[in-house]
Structures are given as structure tokens and as C-alpha cells.
Amino acid sequence: MIEIRNVYKSFGPLEVLKGVNLSVEKGEVVSVIGGSGSGKSTLLTCINGLEPINSGTILVDGVEVHAKTTDLNLLRRKIGIVFQQFNAFPHLTVLENVTLAPRKVLGMSKAAAEEIAVKQLTHVGLADKLSVYPGRLSGGQQQRMAIARALAMSPAYVLFDEVTSALDPQLVGEVLDTLKLLANEGMTMICVTHEMSFARDVSDRVAFFHKGVLAEIAPPDQFFSAPQHPETREFLSNIR
Amino acid sequence: MFDTALTLSDLMFLIKGAGMTLAVTFFAVTGGTLLGLLFGVLRAQISVWAALPLIFVLDVFRSVPLLIQLVLANAFQAIAGLNMPPFATSCIVLALYTSAYCTEIVRGAIDAVPTVTRRAARSLGLSWGQDMRYIVFPMALRVALPSWIGLTLGVMKDSALVLWLGLIELLRSGQILVTRLQEPMFILMVVGAIYFLMSFPIARLGGQLEKRWREND
Numbered sequence: 001m002i003e004i005r006n007v008y009k010s011f012g013p014l015e016v017l018k019g020v021n022l023s024v025e026k027g028e029v030v031s032v033i034g035g036s037g038s039g040k041s042t043l044l045t046c047i048n049g050l051e052p053i054n055s056g057t058i059l060v061d062g063v064e065v066h067a068k069t070t071d072l073n074l075l076r077r078k079i080g081i082v083f084q085q086f087n088a089f090p091h092l093t094v095l096e097n098v099t100l101a102p103r104k105v106l107g108m109s110k111a112a113a114e115e116i117a118v119k120q121l122t123h124v125g126l127a128d129k130l131s132v133y134p135g136r137l138s139g140g141q142q143q144r145m146a147i148a149r150a151l152a153m154s155p156a157y158v159l160f161d162e163v164t165s166a167l168d169p170q171l172v173g174e175v176l177d178t179l180k181l182l183a184n185e186g187m188t189m190i191c192v193t194h195e196m197s198f199a200r201d202v203s204d205r206v207a208f209f210h211k212g213v214l215a216e217i218a219p220p221d222q223f224f225s226a227p228q229h230p231e232t233r234e235f236l237s238n239i240r
Numbered sequence: 241m242f243d244t245a246l247t248l249s250d251l252m253f254l255i256k257g258a259g260m261t262l263a264v265t266f267f268a269v270t271g272g273t274l275l276g277l278l279f280g281v282l283r284a285q286i287s288v289w290a291a292l293p294l295i296f297v298l299d300v301f302r303s304v305p306l307l308i309q310l311v312l313a314n315a316f317q318a319i320a321g322l323n324m325p326p327f328a329t330s331c332i333v334l335a336l337y338t339s340a341y342c343t344e345i346v347r348g349a350i351d352a353v354p355t356v357t358r359r360a361a362r363s364l365g366l367s368w369g370q371d372m373r374y375i376v377f378p379m380a381l382r383v384a385l386p387s388w389i390g391l392t393l394g395v396m397k398d399s400a401l402v403l404w405l406g407l408i409e410l411l412r413s414g415q416i417l418v419t420r421l422q423e424p425m426f427i428l429m430v431v432g433a434i435y436f437l438m439s440f441p442i443a444r445l446g447g448q449l450e451k452r453w454r455e456n457d
């Protein structure tokens with residue numbers, strides 16, 4: 001379970017998170033929507049400790065992420081994250097991209113890591129790209145590789161940060177299909193997204209990020225048909 | 241076809257000089273690169289303010305003419321009674337000079353690795369050291385190599401200045417022969433050709449590596 005309690009976070013004078021609260025249960029899929037520059041990416045990078053926070057607490061399975069004593073390298077094994085920007089390791093083949101962490105972080109043998117990697121790459125439809133370098137992949141393929149790379153660590157949670165935003169429109173579908181597949185398999189996911197149909201069809205709850213807080217969190221039916229906050233209504237009306 | 245007083249033993253004299261040039265260059269580049277790696281990683285890691293003393297010292301090494309550095313260092317080591325042979329003094333000064341440039345190359349190459357790539361690596365649970373070793377260094381190496389090759393070739397030529405400390409390297413050997421044989425054109429051509437022969441493999445090695453890496457993109 002991920003518990004975010006009253007989290008504040010600033011970059012210098014710019015206060016980005018102003019008391020964020022959110023709990024995500026095992027097996028849940030939560031979509032986060034909101035204007036760009038509102039702090040959605042920042043929230044995700046705080047969850048796995050890439051960014052420090054100013055106050056509040058984030059607990060992952062009861063472990064306080066920002067406590068001095070927390071071994072972040074250990075904690076991060078169970079929190080996968082896929083970024084908006086392409087982030088393949090360009091000097092490694094697709095297979096090596098995916099086996100690196102299982103080998104170096106989990107200490108798996110090459111054979112064992114490759115077995116897992118091939119399984120995950122097959123899962124995201126890249127079984128025929130194992131020995132290709134990422135530079136030769138399309139944007140959609142790179143994002144699917146990044147998903148396989150995160151999954152190869154068998155994370156308990158995966159955070160997706162607008163993984164389709166940098167893609168050409170015709171490539172969005174294949175990546176969203178991969179996300180749906182994972183959601184249906186019961187993966188616990190927090191998805192920052194602009195894809196409203198994805199948020200509606202796949203999520204257990206949808207959260208609206210506005211002015212540094214999660215202004216509204218509700219199941220998709222209620223969120224899209226009867227939003228409580230005026231800001232949510234306005235945001236949704238601008239999107240449609 | 242060509243009349244010259246240059247004998248085989250004169251040629252051996254030049255080749256011995258070339259050996260000195262290679263030795264000085266080797267120690268300078270090896271030492272300078274190791275220090276440059278250390279300083280470059282430090283520079284990429286700590287804030288500008290914390291790095292200020294280092295930046296200042298390295299800027300001195302980069303801006304004061306190498307000849308002045310060599311002569312002053314030699315004078316200081318004599319005053320301090322260190323009794324260092326000119327070869328050691330030369331290698332140390334050239335290594336520091338090289339490290340000043342190498343630091344910038346390393347820092348620039350590390351900074352060229354996109355933040356999101358490093359974040360992706362750390363998110364997978366890789367430690368700082370593993371990120372450096374498996375992601376940052378290999379990626380940075382591709383960026384740094386052309387500049388590093390250029391630096392190495394530059395140091396090989398700059399190393400001629402150690403003749404001021406009395407070392408008989410390639411250029412000095414050439415001078416000696418010019419004075420004795422009075423055939424400046426021919427001898428300088430031979431010396432130039434030897435410099436070229438020493439540089440060429442290094443430049444080619446860099447070209448080969450770059451080509452191999454480019455094929456992956």
C-alpha cells in the first residue's frame with residue numbers, strides 16, 4: 001500500500017505540492033489527471049525518493065520513503081516507474097536494457113535474468129527486438145521496452161508518468177493496450193495521464209491534481225459524470 | 241634520388257627522441273586522464289561553490305602557458321630541494337596540465353547524460369556507483385572520446401616544450417641534427433613524419449570506436 005500524507009514540496013520559492021493526500025491499495029489502478037506543470041511528475045518522483053519532500057510522509061508498505069534510515073536502493077526494487085521522456089539506455093541492446101537491473105541489483109545470473117527479460121519483452125510485444133539497440137525502436141516500442149524493464153524487477157507498484165505524451169498519435173494505442181493488460185492482471189498502478197478514455201475505462205479511481213493538491217478523488221463513473229469540484233468540471237469541459 | 245648526410249645512426253637518434261616524446265606523453269596522458277576522471281566526476285557531483293577552489297586551480301593550469309609552468313615547476317622543485325629529475329618534473333607538470341582539460345571533458349560528457357536516463361537507472365534500484373559504472377561512464381565515453389583524442393594528440397605536440405628542461409625528445413633531437421647537418425628542410429620533414437606516424441594510430445583508433453558506436457544508433 002502507498003500512503004501519501006499531507007506532503008509538501010517546493011523547488012526553491014516554487015511550492016509544487018501543497019498538502020497532497022492519497023492512499024493506493026494493492027491491486028488498485030489510480031489515474032491522476034491535471035494541468036501541465038501542476039506537479040504530477042514531481043509527486044511520482046517523490047514516491048520513489050528521487051525527489052526529497054519538505055514535509056509530510058510517504059509510506060510504501062509501511063516504510064517511510066524519506067526517512068534517513070530507509071535504504072532507497074532496496075525500496076526502489078518494488079516501485080517501478082516509467083517516464084514521459086524516452087529513457088532507454090542507448091548503449092545497451094533491448095535485452096541488456098531489461099536484464100541490467102535484475103543482474104546488478106538482484107544479483108541474478110545472466111541466464112535467469114534473460115529468461116525473465118524475454119518473458120517481459122514478449123509480454124509487451126517486443127520478442128523480436130531482443131538484440132536491437134533502442135535507437136532503432138519507434139517511440140512506442142521504446143516506451144514498451146521501458147515498461148518491460150520496470151516489470152523485470154517484479155515490482156509491487158508501477159508508476160506511469162504520461163507514458164504516451166511524447167508519442168505520435170498512431171503509437172499511443174499500442175502502449176495503452178500494454179497498460180490495460182497490466183491493469184487487468186492486477187498490477188498496482190498510479191498512472192498520470194491525459195488519456196481520459198483510459199482513465200475512465202481502466203482506473204478504479206481517478207484523481208484530479210489542482211493547485212498543489214489532489215482536489216478530487218473518485219471512482220471514474222462519479223468522477224466523469226458528477227464531479228464535485230468546480231475546477232474538476234472546468235478541467236473536464238476544456239478537455240472534451 | 242635524394243642526397244642527404246643523414247645516416248642510419250642519426251635516424252636512430254631521432255627515433256630515440258620520439259621514444260622520449262612517447263614516454264612523456266604516455267605518463268602525462270595516463271596521469272592527466274586519471275586525475276581528470278576524478279576531478280570531472282567531482283565537478284559533476286558537487287555544487288559550483290564547493291568546487292570553486294578546484295575550478296580555480298585547474299583554470300590556472302589551463303591558462304598559464306605550459307612553458308612557464310614547466311620552468312617554474314623545475315625552479316620550485318630545485319628550491320625545495322626535491323632533486324627531481326627533469327623527466328619526472330616534466331611528466332607531473334604535463335599531467336596536471338592535461339588533467340585540467342580532461343576535467344572539463346569528463347564533466348561535460350557526464351552532464352550530457354540526460355537526467356531522465358539516470359533517474360530511470362536509479363529507479364530500477366541501481367546505486368549511485370552502479371549508475372556511474374553501467375550507464376553514465378559508457379554513455380559519457382562516447383561523448384568524450386573525440387575531445388579526449390584531440391587532447392592526447394595536443395599533449396603529444398605540446399610535450400616538445402620539455403626540451404626546455406633539457407630532455408631530448410623528438411623536436412630537440414631534430415634541432416640538434418639541424419644544427420649539425422645544416423639540412424633543416426629535410427630533417428624537419430622527417431621529424432614531422434615521425435610525429436604523424438605516432439599520432440595516426442591514436443586518431444584511427446578513435447575513428448574506429450566512433451564508427452562502431454554509431455552503427456548502434
Ligand SMILES: Nc1ncnc2c1ncn2[C@@H]1O[C@H](COP(=O)(O)OP(=O)(O)O)[C@@H](O)[C@H]1O
Nearest residue numbers: 011014016034035036037038039040041042043
Ligand atoms: N528539478 C526541478 N527544479 C525546479 N523546478 C522544477 C523541477 N522539476 C519541476 N519543476 C517545476 O515544478 C512544477 C511542476 O512540475 P511537474 O511535476 O513536472 O508538473 P507536471 O508533471 O504536472 O506537468 C513546474 O512548474 C516545473 O517547472
Ligand SMILES: [Mg+2]
Nearest residue numbers: 040041084162
Ligand atoms: Mg509531467
